[in-house]
Amino acid sequence: MTVTETPATPAPQSHRLTTAKAMADGIAEEMRRDPAVIYLGEDVGAYGGIFGSTTGLLDEFGPTRVLDTPISESAFIGLGIGAAVEGMRPIVELMFADFMGVCLDQIYNHMAKIHFESGGNVKVPMVLTTAVGGGYSDAAQHSQCLWGTFAHLPGMKVVVPSNPYDAKGLMISAIRDDNPVVYMFHKGVMGLAWMAKNPRASADVPDGAYTVEIGKAATARKGTDVTVVTLSLSVHHALDVAERLAPQGIDVEVIDLRSLVPLDREAILGSVARTGHLVVVDEDYLSFGLSGEVVATVTEHDPGMLRAAAVRVANPDTPVPYSRPLEQVVLPGPARIEAAIRKVLGG
Amino acid sequence: MTTTSPPAPAGSAKADQAARRDLYRTMTLIRAFEEAIKRDYWADKGPGFDIGKGLVPGEMHLAAGQEPVAAGVCAHLTADDAVTATHRPHHFAIAHGMDLKALAAEIFGRETGLGHGRGGHMHLFDPATHFSCSGIIAEGYPPALGQAFAFQRQGTDRIAVAVTGEGAANQGAFHESLNLAALWHLPVVFVVEDNDWGISVPRSASTSVASNAARAAAHGMPGVRVEDNAVETVHAAAAEAVARARAGQGPSLIEVHTLRLWGHFEGDAEGYRPELDQVPGRDPLPTYRATLVADGVLTDADADAITAEASAQVEEAIAFAKDSPLPDPAHASAYVFA
Numbered sequence: 001m002t003v004t005e006t007p008a009t010p011a012p013q014s015h016r017l018t019t020a021k022a023m024a025d026g027i028a029e030e031m032r033r034d035p036a037v038i039y040l041g042e043d044v045g046a047y048g049g050i051f052g053s054t055t056g057l058l059d060e061f062g063p064t065r066v067l068d069t070p071i072s073e074s075a076f077i078g079l080g081i082g083a084a085v086e087g088m089r090p091i092v093e094l095m096f097a098d099f100m101g102v103c104l105d106q107i108y109n110h111m112a113k114i115h116f117e118s119g120g121n122v123k124v125p126m127v128l129t130t131a132v133g134g135g136y137s138d139a140a141q142h143s144q145c146l147w148g149t150f151a152h153l154p155g156m157k158v159v160v161p162s163n164p165y166d167a168k169g170l171m172i173s174a175i176r177d178d179n180p181v182v183y184m185f186h187k188g189v190m191g192l193a194w195m196a197k198n199p200r201a202s203a204d205v206p207d208g209a210y211t212v213e214i215g216k217a218a219t220a221r222k223g224t225d226v227t228v229v230t231l232s233l234s235v236h237h238a239l240d241v242a243e244r245l246a247p248q249g250i251d252v253e254v255i256d257l258r259s260l261v262p263l264d265r266e267a268i269l270g271s272v273a274r275t276g277h278l279v280v281v282d283e284d285y286l287s288f289g290l291s292g293e294v295v296a297t298v299t300e301h302d303p304g305m306l307r308a309a310a311v312r313v314a315n316p317d318t319p320v321p322y323s324r325p326l327e328q329v330v331l332p333g334p335a336r337i338e339a340a341i342r343k344v345l346g347g
Numbered sequence: 348m349t350t351t352s353p354p355a356p357a358g359s360a361k362a363d364q365a366a367r368r369d370l371y372r373t374m375t376l377i378r379a380f381e382e383a384i385k386r387d388y389w390a391d392k393g394p395g396f397d398i399g400k401g402l403v404p405g406e407m408h409l410a411a412g413q414e415p416v417a418a419g420v421c422a423h424l425t426a427d428d429a430v431t432a433t434h435r436p437h438h439f440a441i442a443h444g445m446d447l448k449a450l451a452a453e454i455f456g457r458e459t460g461l462g463h464g465r466g467g468h469m470h471l472f473d474p475a476t477h478f479s480c481s482g483i484i485a486e487g488y489p490p491a492l493g494q495a496f497a498f499q500r501q502g503t504d505r506i507a508v509a510v511t512g513e514g515a516a517n518q519g520a521f522h523e524s525l526n527l528a529a530l531w532h533l534p535v536v537f538v539v540e541d542n543d544w545g546i547s548v549p550r551s552a553s554t555s556v557a558s559n560a561a562r563a564a565a566h567g568m569p570g571v572r573v574e575d576n577a578v579e580t581v582h583a584a585a586a587e588a589v590a591r592a593r594a595g596q597g598p599s600l601i602e603v604h605t606l607r608l609w610g611h612f613e614g615d616a617e618g619y620r621p622e623l624d625q626v627p628g629r630d631p632l633p634t635y636r637a638t639l640v641a642d643g644v645l646t647d648a649d650a651d652a653i654t655a656e657a658s659a660q661v662e663e664a665i666a667f668a669k670d671s672p673l674p675d676p677a678h679a680s681a682y683v684f685a
Contacts, residue, residue: 083500086494110481
């Protein structure tokens, strides 16, 4: 008997997408699947999002599901909260994370606390998307990361994709999550035509819906000598440095956290257990934030895991300066990362 | 527009009498609840006054005197409509039909409370009546927009009522919310309870306009100021606003010049204002009772029976709260995430 089997479904297809397009692709997948999903914010309609987060969505879903709002962040983030409470799945864009100052009450006192205050009786399934990061001279009020601030306040998950695949998969997971999820995209990973971009800002992304689990770090590069724990744009800087150091016999492992809340402490501990050396790279402010949390994760577990003192590479608690040489020195760029790796290895 | 005179009741005289009795019943229940909470709040705060001590610890903002606002507005609502209230929420919670036992148990910090003791009296969330409140001034307005938005999208005639005090009308979130609600024709009724005082600061020292109805006009919606803290005037103003919202004609604002009979919070020495209990006729509850008796809607015996019934309901709820277990400290971090 001869049977020629053909696959029931065609092999998964993929397309080469920028991170921005992959994010919009994930949103579109969920909007097609679930009519309760809407997207609202400033300039998310005809403009397609200042950083390309909603490109094409208005054309496909129309102005009743992709809504331009007034510049009233408290009102429209609160609107998202109330709509989520009543069964919708809103995605609300805060144009820059730096703008949290005008609407933080809705975010941390309402969005993040209602489930707790209600004793679990009221869920707030919304996604708050927001652009973060510097590197293009946008100065002190439009360049911050601030993910440590969001992560510090209990009740919201915080995800930070670094590449197109994760951008789509984390977006779909965020929309389906019954908790509020803050989705922070770095302008430098979006693959924008009008901003310097890393080659990894475009990649093959599977068509159709798939999820990336929130709370699971990725090993962006396997290595044996030193663990670099990082996230967002800094993943790419760390990978670039790792590739440069490999021929010199320094084998760097790069952990992309992908989310701050939940924080994948197991991934951090597992890697440091193998390498014995820890560098944390964080574009957010140095003190009282993520980099300290990562080091504490290790030292509270077993300080003996570290064969040398951990080194942190972060913004030195300085507002992001405008002038290029000043900005470049406060950002955790490749030169600072390389120096930190050499230092932790006793070089 | 300012309105003070009670409108001619619509419909049959018998139905109107029943509706007026219901308004009085609601106001009486609210007062009985607030008096019971006040009694138990103060029962074990001594010696002296320790705010963190006793069966009901923490800040306590009671709404005696403001019953006409809640009773007059909520008479037009069903449990499918949403209400977002303030740090002083009990009157609206009760008028909107919240279960008294779950409310009392939350105030007493018990496991059987609305939020299993996580919320407390300023953070009440009741999915059964779509009720919520916020302890942050003006910040209860924005989520109400979203509830109204969802109701509109779901093709229903459900509405959201958003309550603040007059102090909140000077906050950004207030103005952002009015603009967005008017812009998107959301089915919202904004209610401003003007009790003359933002804690100790009189309205005259905080607010640039005589009536927040003017601010409604500035945002393109009808606004009315009810000057007399009379439940039937509030009821009539709310009838119009609720009908507009249900008919898809967008938001309205009602400001009521009401009376905070007691302090901003229990323990407020109130050195900033005269004793109100010596101002005759200012307490809306006996005033309304006298009106109903004079109009032949209630006899004194009827009114006493309503008071007794309210008191029994409240004491049953308080007893339930006191008999309920406290939450297990081992689970203090439960419910941070779903």
